[in-house]
Amino acid sequence: MRRFLSAALLLAACSRKSPDEQLIKQFDSVKSWSATVQFAGEKWRANSVPAFFMRATIAAAEKDYDAAARSIDQSRARKELRDQFRRELDAARASAQRLKHELR
Amino acid sequence: MREQIDIIRDILDKQLVDRDHTAMGRVDGIVLSIDDGAPRIDHFELGFVVLACRLHPRVEQWLRAIRTRWSVRKSARQIVPWSAVQDITQREIRLDVHAIETSAFDWEKWLRKNIVSKIPGSGEE
Amino acid sequence: MKKATQLALGVLTAVGGFFDVGNIATCTQAGAHFRFQLIWSLILATIVVIFLIEMSGRFAAVTKKALPDAIREHLGFSFWFVPFLILTAVHLLVLAAEIGGICFALHLITGLPIQVWALPVAILVWLFLWRSTFNAIENSTSILGLITLCFVVAAIWHHPPVHEVLAGSLPSMPSHDPANYWFIAVSIVGAVIAPYLFYFYSSGAVEDEWDSTYIPINRVVAVIGMGFGSIISVGAIIVAGIVLAPRGIKVSDYHQAALMLTEIFPFWGYLLFAISMAIACLGAAVEVALSMSYTFAQTFGWNWGEDLEPIKDARFSLVYTIALLLASLFMVAGIDPLKLTIMTMATNAFVLPFVTIPFLLLMNDRKLLRDASNGIISNIATAAIVVLALVLAVVSIPLTFMGGS
Numbered sequence: 001m002r003r004f005l006s007a008a009l010l011l012a013a014c015s016r017k018s019p020d021e022q023l024i025k026q027f028d029s030v031k032s033w034s035a036t037v038q039f040a041g042e043k044w045r046a047n048s049v050p051a052f053f054m055r056a057t058i059a060a061a062e063k064d065y066d067a068a069a070r071s072i073d074q075s076r077a078r079k080e081l082r083d084q085f086r087r088e089l090d091a092a093r094a095s096a097q098r099l100k101h102e103l104r
Numbered sequence: 105m106r107e108q109i110d111i112i113r114d115i116l117d118k119q120l121v122d123r124d125h126t127a128m129g130r131v132d133g134i135v136l137s138i139d140d141g142a143p144r145i146d147h148f149e150l151g152f153v154v155l156a157c158r159l160h161p162r163v164e165q166w167l168r169a170i171r172t173r174w175s176v177r178k179s180a181r182q183i184v185p186w187s188a189v190q191d192i193t194q195r196e197i198r199l200d201v202h203a204i205e206t207s208a209f210d211w212e213k214w215l216r217k218n219i220v221s222k223i224p225g226s227g228e229e
Numbered sequence: 230m231k232k233a234t235q236l237a238l239g240v241l242t243a244v245g246g247f248f249d250v251g252n253i254a255t256c257t258q259a260g261a262h263f264r265f266q267l268i269w270s271l272i273l274a275t276i277v278v279i280f281l282i283e284m285s286g287r288f289a290a291v292t293k294k295a296l297p298d299a300i301r302e303h304l305g306f307s308f309w310f311v312p313f314l315i316l317t318a319v320h321l322l323v324l325a326a327e328i329g330g331i332c333f334a335l336h337l338i339t340g341l342p343i344q345v346w347a348l349p350v351a352i353l354v355w356l357f358l359w360r361s362t363f364n365a366i367e368n369s370t371s372i373l374g375l376i377t378l379c380f381v382v383a384a385i386w387h388h389p390p391v392h393e394v395l396a397g398s399l400p401s402m403p404s405h406d407p408a409n410y411w412f413i414a415v416s417i418v419g420a421v422i423a424p425y426l427f428y429f430y431s432s433g434a435v436e437d438e439w440d441s442t443y444i445p446i447n448r449v450v451a452v453i454g455m456g457f458g459s460i461i462s463v464g465a466i467i468v469a470g471i472v473l474a475p476r477g478i479k480v481s482d483y484h485q486a487a488l489m490l491t492e493i494f495p496f497w498g499y500l501l502f503a504i505s506m507a508i509a510c511l512g513a514a515v516e517v518a519l520s521m522s523y524t525f526a527q528t529f530g531w532n533w534g535e536d537l538e539p540i541k542d543a544r545f546s547l548v549y550t551i552a553l554l555l556a557s558l559f560m561v562a563g564i565d566p567l568k569l570t571i572m573t574m575a576t577n578a579f580v581l582p583f584v585t586i587p588f589l590l591l592m593n594d595r596k597l598l599r600d601a602s603n604g605i606i607s608n609i610a611t612a613a614i615v616v617l618a619l620v621l622a623v624v625s626i627p628l629t630f631m632g633g634s
Contacts, residue, residue, distance in 0.1 A: 032479040052340030130530035215543035227538025
């Protein structure tokens, strides 16, 4: 049993990507969500989507940002990479905040 | 000329209908009896328990246990004597009975009376 | 004359049955992540589904029996038992995903949370089935379903680069993210070749009392209906590829997909998406729930028919009632509708061999179908389908863990 477990762990470790690659992949969703919020914002200003849709979209985006913040904290990726992603995440959060303010 | 029937291919699992072509279950099991050393079909068996025993004895045990507690049907195995068979066609086996009067419709009748008729729009006058 | 209207209605129904929550989810994902590169998997799946639908209609027309009925009779209960259980589980998942699609569409229209809509939607679908006859259901949902053509209109108005679209029609290796690429390819196949389609279609043919004279009509319905249906799906891929992909928007939530029509229809786009989604999913939910009842009733030999009043086939009616109730619980529990859809479509692909092999065995039974049994082309297609199904079954599981987002 123990031998089987260690073999499984070894296999999992080998198939794992490096911490950098892993974080880059996880951060993909933040890029996608910040693009979504921006696009939805344009459409809201042009009166193409209702305000409640904007709020729901921002809420979904912020949920993803929170998850991303946690994975950056837990990641063992290079410090520069983590710092860069933190800055990008802050920018994404800020633009979501601005839109939320406009929505009021 | 003596008519020959392949009982596994042409009878087992076949649809049963009554005089008015109402579907009333399938041939879940076939029971032979032996008279003077010559086997002949005695009756068909219908019911979930019959199906279960075709899968595995354990499944049959479970189903019997559930049945004793929950079933509305009186017996586990409903029996259709060979003498009730009127006609065997490509599509189905026609029985000389009224489905609604047989225990094949025990569940159907119980559900109609206790559930479906209580829901508006079921077609119950 | 009667046949001509039936032909038209059949085509409409096929179009309506084709485009559902699975297509919306997988096609927008494909377009947003890989632009036009995955159109080939949709085309491949459409060819397969045309063959399978044609076979199941021909089977019903010749034998006057629907698939679950015939499989149990000719292959036996013990053989059918496992595919039957699998089919039931898949029916429930697909039904839950379709209900999720309707709930999300209503969320888009009203702003109320998705969970709130779960039970009202289940009751609405149930009312449809409880009160209507088979043809009323078919005709109304399929005519309303024409609204989904807005995806095709949007795709054309966007003037997609034709050579890129054509290049996407042929299989190619992914430019990036291979696990995700193959995962989406498999889930597109699962969305298009949904197992319930054949069981539903053949039972519907029996309800409509088809006979051998319907074989040509059936062929036309299968080819044109499914062909048109897939054009709507290609439309969705193209629009997502033009609107979402360049902005870097990947679809991991239906909110992201909901924006895709606003570029070309600034005022109506949002509502058009919501209404298309609601109607496409409503039509499919009705079909899946009915398909579940058909499968149960035929497997156990109960009296069945959507044209009967519920009191005349209590067991048949209660199967879809319970199925709708159970399926709505997924949304009540707050499961994300897109994740549920994608997971379900991968499952569809995985179970394909279990639910198609019994059916394909019957199609070659000369005793049953006589001269209408499968010819050489159908059999080559059949062999290809089985191989494809087995490959999908093997790859879909690991891909679910690697590529599922």
